[in-house]
Amino acid sequence: MLGNFLKSNVRQYSMIISLIFIMVLFQVLTDGLLLKPLNITNLILQNSYILVLAIGMVLVIITGHIDLSVGSIAAFVGAISAILMVNHEIPTFVAVVLSLIIGALIGAWQGFWIAYVKVPAFIVTLAGMLLFRGLTMIVLEGKSIAPFPESFQKMSTGFMPDVFGGSGLHVTTLMIGIVLSVLFVLGEISNRKNQIKHSLDVQPQGIFLAKLAATVIILNLFTYSLALYEGIPNILVILALLIVVYRFFTNRMKAGRHVYAIGGNEKAALLSGVKTKKVTFWVFVNMGVLSALSGLLFAARLNAATPKAGNLFELDAIAACFIGGASAYGGIGTVPGAIIGGLVMGIMNNGMSLLGLGIDWQQGIKGLVLLAAVAFDIYNKNKAS
Numbered sequence: 407m408l409g410n411f412l413k414s415n416v417r418q419y420s421m422i423i424s425l426i427f428i429m430v431l432f433q434v435l436t437d438g439l440l441l442k443p444l445n446i447t448n449l450i451l452q453n454s455y456i457l458v459l460a461i462g463m464v465l466v467i468i469t470g471h472i473d474l475s476v477g478s479i480a481a482f483v484g485a486i487s488a489i490l491m492v493n494h495e496i497p498t499f500v501a502v503v504l505s506l507i508i509g510a511l512i513g514a515w516q517g518f519w520i521a522y523v524k525v526p527a528f529i530v531t532l533a534g535m536l537l538f539r540g541l542t543m544i545v546l547e548g549k550s551i552a553p554f555p556e557s558f559q560k561m562s563t564g565f566m567p568d569v570f571g572g573s574g575l576h577v578t579t580l581m582i583g584i585v586l587s588v589l590f591v592l593g594e595i596s597n598r599k600n601q602i603k604h605s606l607d608v609q610p611q612g613i614f615l616a617k618l619a620a621t622v623i624i625l626n627l628f629t630y631s632l633a634l635y636e637g638i639p640n641i642l643v644i645l646a647l648l649i650v651v652y653r654f655f656t657n658r659m660k661a662g663r664h665v666y667a668i669g670g671n672e673k674a675a676l677l678s679g680v681k682t683k684k685v686t687f688w689v690f691v692n693m694g695v696l697s698a699l700s701g702l703l704f705a706a707r708l709n710a711a712t713p714k715a716g717n718l719f720e721l722d723a724i725a726a727c728f729i730g731g732a733s734a735y736g737g738i739g740t741v742p743g744a745i746i747g748g749l750v751m752g753i754m755n756n757g758m759s760l761l762g763l764g765i766d767w768q769q770g771i772k773g774l775v776l777l778a779a780v781a782f783d784i785y786n787k788n789k790a791s
Contacts, residue, residue, distance in 0.1 A: 432757030453752035459723035462696035470736030475534030477719030480701030488711030513694020552710035576637030583629030669736030
């Protein structure tokens with residue numbers, strides 16, 4: 407029973423084990439610098455915009471498509487937001503909403519060509535990558551625009567206030583860790599009871615309890631590390647909300663199951679009553695919105711809109727999805743997996759930087775990791791068949 411369970415969950419547990427191995431490796435190689443409270447916070451701030459993109463990209467990949475334009479869209483929307491807030495002094499909230507709407511319209515434009523005209527996503531988004539990179543340079547006239555209003559910067563660089571007024575330790579962060587631990591345990595127990603009630607396969611009790619204990623320990627160690635610095639970054643709150651919403655969408659909503667159905671077999675999904683064109687269209691609209699949000703977060707952290715913003719974002723987002731267990735053939739992938747894949751990439755980047763490795767070595771090593779992840783996916787698929 408244990409062997410069958412591990413075999414059926416090889417994707418999920420292999421990427422978690424890989425993440426832990428990489429963390430331990432760089433923790434040792436950097437003499438403990440990797441998991442310092444300041445560096446953990448920096449990891450979150452440095453990788454937030456890639457993780458946002460990975461959440462949207464995994465849905466695109468599940469449907470069997472790819473999006474090469476997300477970095478250019480992020481740069482373009484960041485430039486538009488700077489023009490609105492800096493040049494025209496439009497209120498931050500209004501400018502953010504308008505920027506997200508622009509992202510949705512861009513996604514709708516690309517989704518129309520892909521879903522209804524049936525132009526391959528690779529071609530449409532490659533054209534989009536070139537188009538919006540060019541438009542970014544045009545609207546910025548080759549120059550950077552800065553600084554942004556302080557209220558906008560806090561979206562990426564601010565922290566939750568400590569309502570308990572802790573001195574030297576962010577008590578609110580510790581309390582949030584405890585509350586989340588309790589909610590997680592209660593939720594997992596409830597899900598297990600429902601699975602048993604409906605005669606579904608469940609994890610062996612030993613593994614289930616070990617998973618609960620490990621998750622609670624890691625969660626509270628993580629929040630304790632954050633509490634030693636400034637507490638929970640605002641961007642982490644945004645990311646957590648996105649993960650919860652999109653995990654609920656993919657696991658519990660009919661539309662989320664339709665996304666998987668299209669990636670598994672589009673013709674079969676169409677014959678089953680799934681509106682494949684409509685679902686594909688909205689997947690790219692969603693990707694446009696998340697690309698816009700990523701561009702806003704990057705601009706807020708940089709405190710400037712620059713022509714080179716978003717460079718290679720699409721490759722990092724795609725790599726995060728594949729490393730996190732998404733299949734190159736479509737139909738397989740999860741939001742938590744994409745987040746874990748993004749963390750693997752982020753920790754590798756940060757760890758190699760702490761070790762003083764140049765960008766040339768970093769790019770080469772990341773390329774090998776991506777190749778290994780896709781090769782592992784193909785190996786599993788061939789073994790299953």
